[in-house]
Amino acid sequence: MALGWLYDAEDVAQRLARERLPKRLETERDRSMADLLLARNNTAEAIPYLERAARHGKNGFEKARLHYLLAQVQLERGEKAAAYRALDRCLAQSPAYELAFQARMLQTEAVTTAQSTQKMLARLKRMLRDKNNKDYLDRIYYATGNIYLAARDTARALEAYELGRVRATQSTPEKGVLLRRLGDLYWQRQRFDKSQPCYTEAIGLLDKETQGYDELLRRSEVLDHLVPYTRVVFEQDSLLTLARMPEAARNAVIDHAIEVLKKQEEADRRNRNDSLRRARNEGNGEDAANLPAAPTTPNRTSNDKSWYFYNPTAVQQGKQAFVRQWGNRRNEDDWRRANHSLLADSKTEGYDYAAEDSIKALVAARRDSLSAKGLSGDALETAVRDYAAQLAGEKPDSPADTTRNAGKKGKDELDPHTRAYYLAHIPLPPEAQQESHRLLRDALFGAGVVENEELGDYALAERTLRRLVRDYPDFDRLPEAYYQLFLLARRGGKQETADKYRAIMARSYPHHVLTRTITDPDFERNARYGRELEDSLYAATYAAYLNGQNDEVARNFARSSSTYPEGLNRPKFLLVHALSRIGTAPRDTLIAEFSTLAKDFPKSDVAEMAAMMAKGLKEGRTPAGGKYRPGSLWERRLDETTAENAAEGDKRTLSPERDVPFVFVVAYPIDSLPDDKILYELARFNFSRFVSRGLDINKQQLGALTLFRVDGFVSFADVHHYAQQLYAAPALRQLLHGARTLLISKDNLKLLGTVVSFDEYRQFYDKHFAPQKIKADLPTEYAPDDEQPKQIYEDELPDRPQSPTDNKRKNTTTDDEYEYDE
Numbered sequence: 020m021a022l023g024w025l026y027d028a029e030d031v032a033q034r035l036a037r038e039r040l041p042k043r044l045e046t047e048r049d050r051s052m053a054d055l056l057l058a059r060n061n062t063a064e065a066i067p068y069l070e071r072a073a074r075h076g077k078n079g080f081e082k083a084r085l086h087y088l089l090a091q092v093q094l095e096r097g098e099k100a101a102a103y104r105a106l107d108r109c110l111a112q113s114p115a116y117e118l119a120f121q122a123r124m125l126q127t128e129a130v131t132t133a134q135s136t137q138k139m140l141a142r143l144k145r146m147l148r149d150k151n152n153k154d155y156l157d158r159i160y161y162a163t164g165n166i167y168l169a170a171r172d173t174a175r176a177l178e179a180y181e182l183g184r185v186r187a188t189q190s191t192p193e194k195g196v197l198l199r200r201l202g203d204l205y206w207q208r209q210r211f212d213k214s215q216p217c218y219t220e221a222i223g224l225l226d227k228e229t230q231g232y233d234e235l236l237r238r239s240e241v242l243d244h245l246v247p248y249t250r251v252v253f254e255q256d257s258l259l260t261l262a263r264m265p266e267a268a269r270n271a272v273i274d275h276a277i278e279v280l281k282k283q284e285e286a287d288r289r290n291r292n293d294s295l296r297r298a299r300n301e302g303n304g305e306d307a308a309n310l311p312a313a314p315t316t317p318n319r320t321s322n323d324k325s326w327y328f329y330n331p332t333a334v335q336q337g338k339q340a341f342v343r344q345w346g347n348r349r350n351e352d353d354w355r356r357a358n359h360s361l362l363a364d365s366k367t368e369g370y371d372y373a374a375e376d377s378i379k380a381l382v383a384a385r386r387d388s389l390s391a392k393g394l395s396g397d398a399l400e401t402a403v404r405d406y407a408a409q410l411a412g413e414k415p416d417s418p419a420d421t422t423r424n425a426g427k428k429g430k431d432e433l434d435p436h437t438r439a440y441y442l443a444h445i446p447l448p449p450e451a452q453q454e455s456h457r458l459l460r461d462a463l464f465g466a467g468v469v470e471n472e473e474l475g476d477y478a479l480a481e482r483t484l485r486r487l488v489r490d491y492p493d494f495d496r497l498p499e500a501y502y503q504l505f506l507l508a509r510r511g512g513k514q515e516t517a518d519k520y521r522a523i524m525a526r527s528y529p530h531h532v533l534t535r536t537i538t539d540p541d542f543e544r545n546a547r548y549g550r551e552l553e554d555s556l557y558a559a560t561y562a563a564y565l566n567g568q569n570d571e572v573a574r575n576f577a578r579s580s581s582t583y584p585e586g587l588n589r590p591k592f593l594l595v596h597a598l599s600r601i602g603t604a605p606r607d608t609l610i611a612e613f614s615t616l617a618k619d620f621p622k623s624d625v626a627e628m629a630a631m632m633a634k635g636l637k638e639g640r641t642p643a644g645g646k647y648r649p650g651s652l653w654e655r656r657l658d659e660t661t662a663e664n665a666a667e668g669d670k671r672t673l674s675p676e677r678d679v680p681f682v683f684v685v686a687y688p689i690d691s692l693p694d695d696k697i698l699y700e701l702a703r704f705n706f707s708r709f710v711s712r713g714l715d716i717n718k719q720q721l722g723a724l725t726l727f728r729v730d731g732f733v734s735f736a737d738v739h740h741y742a743q744q745l746y747a748a749p750a751l752r753q754l755l756h757g758a759r760t761l762l763i764s765k766d767n768l769k770l771l772g773t774v775v776s777f778d779e780y781r782q783f784y785d786k787h788f789a790p791q792k793i794k795a796d797l798p799t800e801y802a803p804d805d806e807q808p809k810q811i812y813e814d815e816l817p818d819r820p821q822s823p824t825d826n827k828r829k830n831t832t833t834d835d836e837y838e839y840d841e
Contacts (some may be wrong), residue, residue, distance in 0.1 A: 025179045028055050046075045050085075052685050062092050073108070083114035087122055094129055103129040127162035128169075136166055157187035161197040170203075177204055186216075195224030199235060204807060206238065210478065212250045215242040245469045245631050251462035253453050261445050262452060280435060463487040471503055481507050498528045505537060532584035553579070557588045564595050574598040590616055590623040597632075610636045624690075628723075646666060673767050673786040680765045681738040683729040683745075686777065687758035689720065697727060700751055705729070708744055721772045728768075735788060737760045764787070 020039045032052055049072040069089040076082035090105035106129065123142070130136050143163050146152050152159060157598065160183025167176040180201040187194045216237040216804065223260030308515055329590050359740060434440055446455040460607035460667035463483055470480035484500050484507075494500070501520050508517035524534045539545065545552065556575055561569035576596040579586065586592075597604075597612045613633035619627045685697065703713045714731040742762055762784070771780060 029059075032582050044576055046072055046077075046815055048716075049075075056093070066092060066096075078111040083112035083118060086112070087118065087125070090122075090125060090129070095362065099129040103135075116151065120152070120795075124158055124162045127165050130166060130169060136170055139166055149551075154188050157183040157189075157191075157194045157197055159183070160186065161193070161200070164200070173204065173208075177201070180204070190224055192224055192226065192229075195221045199225070212246050212253060215234075215239070215246045216716040218242065235474060241469070241473045244473060245466060248462040248466035248469065250465060253459055255462070257460040258445055259452065259459070261456055262447055262455075263341060264834070269445075270438060273438050276441065277436055277438075302415075306656060306672075340418075366547040410753055422829045456491070460487060463491075464496055464500055467500065467503060470644070472505060477507055477510060498531045498533055501528075502533045502537065513675075521693045532580075535581055535734050536584060540584065549583065550587070553583045556583075557591055560592065560595055569599045590620040590625050590629075593620075594625045594629060597629075606636055632638060671770065673775060673780065673783050674764060676764065676766075677735040677788070679734070680730075680764055681732040681735055682761075682763055682768055683732065683738050683741055684759050684761040684763060684768070685755060686721075686724050686761065689725050692725075692754070692758060694718065694725060697754060699725060700754055701729065704745060706746055711739070724772075730765075735762065735764075 028051075033053060049068045053065045053068040053072060055069065055807050056062070066089070069085060069092065073082055073085035073089055076085055086109035088107045090102040090109065091097075092226070093105060094104040103126060106122045106126045110119060113119075114122070127139055127143070140163065143159055143166075146159050147156065159802070160179045164176040164183070167173075167179060180197060182199050184194075184201060187197075198217045198221035202214045202221060205211070205214035207219065208594050222232075222235060222239055225235070238799065242285060261272060264272070289294055399406035446452045464487055467484040467487060469482050470476050470483060474480070481504065484504050487500050488493065488497060491497075501524050503519050503525070505520040508514075508520060521537050524531065524757070525538055528534050537546075556579055560572055560575040560579070563569075563575065572595060576592055579589070579592045583589065593612065595617045597609055597616070601609065613629045613636070616623075617630040617633060662806065685701075698718065701716055704710075705716070712731055714729050717728050717730065719726050729741070732741060739762060742760065745760075761771075761777075763771065763780065768779070771777065775783070
């Protein structure tokens with residue numbers, strides 16, 4: 020069993036069943052059979068063996084442990100009454116405190132009667148007052164919440180879970196279980212803004228082998244996209260509701276909010292005092308004043324040894340640290356840049372996060388400096404506000420205005436304990452209400468799309484989008500909303516409703532691209548096979564471009580524009596269409612097309628090339644002649660003029676010299692393999708095998724390729740020995756599948772990508788280096804009948820048996836997705 024050989028264990032168990040065992044061995048057999056059946060997930064047959072083993076345990080500790088295990092199995096099967104009795108027998112053995120505590124917590128999930136519920140709640144309240152349980156408060160509150168939840172009192176269950184979340188003293192997996200349960204309740208109530216932080220923190224506390232972990236991770240990722248929209252909807256709905264209320268009713272709501280805030284602050288103060296008191300009792304009174312009000316999540320140790328970015332627990336802990344430092348930011352690349360476009364220039368406006376962060380840091384330092392000089396109160400706030408205005412380029416208030424406004428704004432609009440603070444946020448003027456409605460309609464659209472495409476809650480998505488089209492008939496993205504509703508109706512089998520939305524789009528938005536899509540006679544066929552049809556059309560378009568059939572390219576582009584306006588290959592169609600007209604279309608037209616492609620599809624794999632083409636045309640450069648082949652990465656090299664300039668002063672022919680410095684190179688298309696993991700594995704390999712050599716690893720980009728080069732080899736034989744050792748490392752063999760490895764001298768490396776392409780160097784290598792004699796004491800790879808050592812390329816390694824998946828990958832994948840057979 021310990022080795023995981025379940026088949027052999029079952030065979031032994033069947034043979035033992037035919038034997039008559041001594042009584043002293045029967046308990047051992049019962050435990051082993053229960054272990055085997057539980058490993059097989061056969062809980063029903065395991066229960067009788069567990070019951071006998073628990074009754075005949077060798078001592079009280081073993082009986083308590085087996086009764087606890089029996090209760091867990093029975094509870095999993097829904098046998099609550101039997102589980103409750105088993106836990107009573109566990110507690111009757113007077114086990115150690117930790118086991119007794121866990122048994123009482125588990126009993127809370129097995130209560131079946133109202134009398135048992137009240138009895139258990141009273142016991143839990145006593146446990147809260149026991150100082151021995153000071154580190155188990157989250158578990159006690161979790162158990163309390165379970166009892167209320169079993170009694171269908173969801174409000175009290177939420178309150179108990181929230182108390183456990185706040186009063187937890189340690190970041191343990193048990194707290195993660197509580198947070199997941201709390202997040203599930205908020206998820207069911209569609210309070211996604213409250214569910215998200217629960218899931219985010221729980222992921223950092225639970226082991227990824229925990230049951231339901233994958234679903235937890237999926238929900239967290241979906242909520243990262245959904246919550247920014249739902250939070251805006253909830254806030255703006257609340258503010259607009261307050262704005263429509265009579266003044267007396269509005270003030271009553273505000274007063275209630277202030278009372279709730281005061282109670283919450285009082286509870287926070289009590290919790291902090293409790294923390295300080297516990298610290299003093301443990302002998303830490305000297306440092307108690309510096310203790311945080313709430314525990315932070317430490318870096319938990321884990322058996323997961325994978326690279327940081329592939330470890331979900333470490334990633335979630337990093338997200339929490341980011342939020343603590345930078346706040347909630349939109350999940351996007353270059354999040355501190357004002358303009359994310361590849362064509363960004365200094366004239367483009369946008370929100371500058373970096374400037375904001377710098378100003379905040381300077382203002383905080385200024386506040387600390389003035390406080391150290393004894394300045395406080397309104398004078399401190401006024402000085403800090405003027406300094407912030409000066410940094411932002413604004414004109415500070417005059418002394419009279421500063422004195423008059425600082426007192427009023429500082430005491431009213433900046434104090435959340437006053438009505439003025441809340442009234443300042445309520446959109447009472449018409450202009451403020453108009454802005455609030457703008458935020459609300461944008462958020463409704465974003466939420467509806469995410470609920471449909473990612474969350475998968477189609478009923479909720481339909482309600483959200485129907486509210487949008489009902490309340491905001493002048494919304495500029497209404498055709499997209501109707502399109503989403505059309506898809507939802509078709510998915511739900513509501514053909515009449517789908518036809519109604521199709522008719523609305525045809526009548527109100529006849530020229531919209533989505534209207535043309537859903538009114539196409541071949542819509543049903545395109546909806547079912549659209550991806551394959553679009554791929555085939557792009558392949559034909561690309562082949563026509565390579566063959567100089569520009570008229571065919573134009574016809575296929577027009578067809579894709581009308582049939583697949585939102586297709587995955589849309590940016591590639593735009594690129595090929597623009598490339599086919601270089602030399603015939605006006606320069607300004609081409610600049611506009613390349614620029615639009617780069618701006619509208621910034622995440623596309625062709626956006627960078629489109630931006631470079633637009634930039635080159637703007638600078639007056641003339642495109643090179645001949646056809647551009649986007650897919651032939653390994654065949655690319657610079658044009659003759661550029662190559663001459665790049666190789667000026669150097670040899671322009673490859674050298675077959677072997678006794679010169681060599682380099683080991685790993686090359687692959689950008690982003691096709693994980694750069695950080697390759698760097699980590701190469702470094703680990705070098706330190707474990709060649710620690711005394713001092714080999715250097717450098718990363719560079721050559722066009723659309725990423726190169727890792729390992730320097731420090733004195734000859735071809737030296738680098739060949741390194742390559743053979745690397746090919747024998749299973750981790751690197753698997754990781755570098757799909758990359759190319761080169762053994763190349765430093766002089767020849769200067770010509771790579773400029774004078775010669777990768778394919779040309781490969782031919783040169785096969786001719787001049789592969790047949791070379793290598794010293795007999797160097798490990799090499801031999802074919803069965805060969806007398807000469809030969810170079811083994813990464814994509815030719817024979818060592819791994821081919822599977823159907825590999826064959827499929829080989830047939831469907833090339834150096835990159837643009838390359839097609841001619």
